[in-house]
Amino acid sequence: MSDKIKVLISEETVNAKIKELGKQISRDYAGKEVHLICILKGGVFFACELAKRIEIPVSMDFMQVSSYGNATSSSGIVRIKKDLDDSMEDKEVIIVEDIIDSGRTLHYLIPVLQRRNPASIRLCALLNKKDRREVEVPIDYLGFDIPDKFVVGYGLDYAQKYRNLPYIAVVEPDDSEE
Ligand code: IMP
Ligand code: MG
Numbered sequence: 001m002s003d004k005i006k007v008l009i010s011e012e013t014v015n016a017k018i019k020e021l022g023k024q025i026s027r028d029y030a031g032k033e034v035h036l037i038c039i040l041k042g043g044v045f046f047a048c049e050l051a052k053r054i055e056i057p058v059s060m061d062f063m064q065v066s067s068y069g070n071a072t073s074s075s076g077i078v079r080i081k082k083d084l085d086d087s088m089e090d091k092e093v094i095i096v097e098d099i100i101d102s103g104r105t106l107h108y109l110i111p112v113l114q115r116r117n118p119a120s121i122r123l124c125a126l127l128n129k130k131d132r133r134e135v136e137v138p139i140d141y142l143g144f145d146i147p148d149k150f151v152v153g154y155g156l157d158y159a160q161k162y163r164n165l166p167y168i169a170v171v172e173p174d175d176s177e178e
Contacts, residue, residue, distance in 0.1 A: 003158065007170040009144060014126075014154055017143045018046065021124065022053025025094065025141065027128055033057040035091035037113070039105075040064035040082065042098030042161065044102065045155035046126045046143075050096060061086050067105050074106035076135070080112075093118040094141070098155050099127040103137040110137070127168065144168075 025034065033056060038047035040062050050059050064082035093113065100106060106123060113121060124141035131148045146168075152158045153165030162171065 004172040005169045011166040019053050025109045026055040035093050036060045037095045038062050039097045042095045042155045047096040078108040088116045088118040090119050093121045095123045096124045100125045101129050101132050102134040107124045107135040
């Protein structure tokens with residue numbers, strides 16, 4: 001049994017876009033420092049690549065959340081599995097997430113983080129599945145709008161596999177017996 005993997009966004013295209021986002025963030029926060037909060041595990045490849053492309057001082061912290069639900073849809077009830085190590089107080093925070101799907105995870109998380117008194121909070125997402133949105137989430141920096149397909153690569157997984165692909169791909173589970 002093997003899954004069918006079809007490239008949706010090439011490595012070159014992803015990297016070029018992240019470079020652009022890094023430049024845009026560097027311009028928007030010129031003269032300041034940014035504090036990137038990477039949402040584990042999916043956001044980690046994107047956050048690292050983005051951090052390398054930001055030309056102003058960057059600090060990073062990591063948070064892991066899980067949202068109750070089944071494999072392909074989230075319920076909106078979010079549990080913090082790993083909290084941040086550092087204080088966010090008075091920092092210019094950018095949340096770095098792999099993909100916004102229903103929007104429920106970030107819809108829950110942003111107000112939680114807001115209560116920790118950062119100077120500001122913005123959201124940066126590599127991918128956006130707008131057609132799937134159930135609750136409003138403002139995305140300040142976005143890589144790509146994508147269709148309603150299950151994608152993997154660049155940190156995104158299917159049953160913990162394929163995070164290491166250097167591109168974004170659509171995966172179709174193949175359970176045929178061929
Ligand atoms: P939301 O709360 O529905 O916006 O869920 C977002 C989370 O669901 C993301 O951070 C991913 O972990 C996961 N997710 C949503 N769509 C995909 C996908 O196509 N591939 C892999 N993970 C996904
Ligand atoms: Mg995620």
